[in-house]
Amino acid sequence: MKADTSEVTLLLVEDDDIDAASIERSFLKQRIGNSIIRAHDGVEAFELLKGGAVPYPFMVLLDLQMPRMNGLEFLDKLRADPELDDTLVFVLTTSKSDQDIVESYNKKVAGYFVKEEAGINFIDVVNMFESYWRVLHVPTEPRTL
C-alpha cells in the first residue's frame, strides 16, 4: 500500500537562515508541495518532534555544526528515544571530515551530503528528495508501542 508521499513532512534542522532559505526556495522552484518545518538546532528539533508539531510521516534533514545541540548529539538523543529511534535522517553539512561521516552512519543516517557539492541552492539534494519521495513507501501509521 502506497501512502501519499506528498504528505511527507521534512524537518529541516539548520542554524543558517540563508541555507534554510535556499532549500525552501529550491522546493518552491521545483514545485514540491511537501511541507517543511524549520528548527534552528538539535534542542528545538527534538522539542518539535516530542511535542507532536511534526505530522507523520516525516524525515529529518540535519546540519551537524549547530549551537546548543549539534547534529551528532541530536542523533544520539533520537536513537535513544523509543518513539523516534526509527526516524529517517539525512545529513547536509559543510564538513567533509571522515570522522563525521563515519560517526553519522554509525548513528544510522540514511545519507550524508556535503553542502558545497549539493549544487546551487542545494538543488541536487532537493531533486534527490523529489525522486525519492515519488517512489517511496512508508507505513500509513506510526509504530504503536
Add this chain to the structure above:
Amino acid sequence: MAEVNKADSLETEERSQLVRRGSLHWVHWLVVFLSIILTVGAWYIASEQVAQKNQEKFQRQAEQVIGLVEERMHLYENALWGGVAFLDANRGKTNYSQWLIYASSLDLDQVYPGINGIGVIYNIKPAQLEDYLAEERKLRPDYGLHPAHKEKEYWPITYIEPSKNNAKAVGLDMAFENNRYSAIQKARDTGKAQITGPIVLVQDAKKTPGFLFYTPFYKEGKKPETIDDRRADIVGVTYAPFIMSKLMLGTLASENRQVRIKISDNETLLYADDDQGANAANPRDDNPLFVKNVGVEMYGRTWLFNIESGLSFREDPSNDQPSWILIGGLVIDSMLLALFVFLTRVNRKALAYADKMTAALRDESQRLIKTNHDLEQFAYVASHDLKAPLNSINQVVSWIEEDCRDLLPEKSKEHIGMVKGRCQRMMTLLKDLLDYSKVGRFEYSSEPVSLRQISNDILVLHGKDQKFSCEVPDITINIPRVPLDIVLRNLISNSIKHHDKENGIIKIIYEERDHGHFIRVEDDGPGIPDDMHSKALEMFQTLQPRDKVEGSGMGLAMVKKIVEHHKGTFQLEENRERGTCYIIFWPFE
C-alpha cells in the same frame, strides 16, 4: 619539531666531547704526576750531589786541618832540632846570655807563631847538682830548682826565652810530675822529638791545656844508637812549651774553615774550638752534618782529632740548591695544575654558555615553528570559514537577481553582476589561499609519472588545448604526482592566462642531474621583466590588473612553496628577450 630533534642528536656528540674537556682528564693528571716525579727526582739527584760534594769538602777540610797541625808541629820540631844543633856545636854547653842571643835570633813571634818559648833543660844527677847550681848562679844569682821531688835525677828548665812570659818556668824541675818526666825520659831513650801528655803550664795564668815538646841532645854532639848509650850520654833536651789555644790560633787562624775541631790526648781535652777563638766565624752545629774522628801519631802521643762540620758548612748557599729545585719545581707543577683547572673551567663556562644559547635558540625556533603552524592554521581556518558567508552573499544576490529581474533597472543589474564577479574572485582567492596553506600538510611519495600525459591532461582541463600546444618529452619520471600536478597546472595556467596572443606554445624540457629533476617550462608569451622576478614569486602579486586578467596572485608563490617544501629550488630565467622560463630543480627523495 623533527628538525629540532635531529639537530639535538647531532649536537649531543660534540657536546659530550666538550663535557669531557670540561673536567680533568687522566692525561692531565699523568702530566702533573710525571712532572712531580721529575721534580722530586731532580731534587733527589741534586741533594745526593750536594751531599757528596759536602762529604768531599768536609774530608778535604778535615785533612787540611790535620795536615796544618802536623806541619806546624814539624816546624817546631825543626826549631828545637836547631837548638840541639846549636848545643851540639857548643859541645852541649851554653849559658844564659848565649841562649838569649840564639833564641832572640830565631825571631819566634814572626817565624814560629804559636810557640810559647824555646828553652834548654839539662839532665842533672844529684852529684852534679852543686856544680850546676854554682855555674848558673854566676849569671843569675837567685837561680834555683823547684819543686822538690823524690826522683834520683833532676831535669831543671835552665834557660827559656823569651823569659818575660816564662819567668815561672825557670828552674822548674821536669821530674816533679809524671807527664813531663815520662815524656822527657822517652825523648832521652828514643833520641827523637817527643811531646808530653796534656799539662797545665806553670806560666799560663788561665790554666788551659798545653804540652811540652822535647828534643834530646847527647855528649859531644853524639847520636847514640842504643838506649843504654843514650841514657849514659844524655846531656839534656831543648824544649818548647805550648799553650794549646795559642798554638791553634797560630796554626789555623788564617784558615777560613767550616769545620770545628776538638783535639784530645788520651781522653783529656787539649783543644776545642770555641766561639771566641780561632773559629769564631763558624759557630757550632748542634747536629753536625759530618763528624770524623782521626787518631794522629804526634811525637810519642796519639792525638785524637774530633772534626765536625760547623754551621757555616750547613749554611753554604750551594747547599740550598736542591731545595730551590724542589720549591721551583713544585711551584711550576702547581701552576701547571692550576692552568689545567683554569682551562677546564673555561671549557665548562663555554659549554654552559653554549647550552644557554642553544636552549634560547631552541625555544626561539620552537616558538617560530609554532607561530608558523598557527599562521597556517589561521590561513586554513580563515579561508575555510570565509567561504560560507561569501557563498551566502553570492546566493542572496542571485536570488534578488532572479526575483527582481523585471523590476530592476539595467544599472542595478550591472551592479549585481559586479558583486557576483567580486564574490567569484574572492572565492578563487580563498581557494588558492587554502591550497597554499595546505602545502606540506600531506606528504606524497614518489610514483612513476608520465610527463607528457600529465601536461596534456592539464591543458585539456584548461579547455585551451585547441589554441595552445605543449611540447613535452615522452618520458616517465619518479616524482610525487599530486604536488607536481599542482606545480605544472599553475605554470601552464599562468602561461596561458598571461599570453598576449591567441595561440601559444608551451615547451617543457626535462633533464636528470645532480640527484634531482631539472624541469624547464618555457612559453612564448610576453614574459616577466627581470626586475619583477622576485616580486612575481611573492604572495598576492599580480603583474596585470585583476579586472583584466583574473588571478589571485598566489600561483607562483604556491609553486615556490611546493618546490621548496621538497627541498628544491624555483626560479625564473633572466635575460630573455621574450617569453617566460621557469626553472625547477626538484631533488630525488
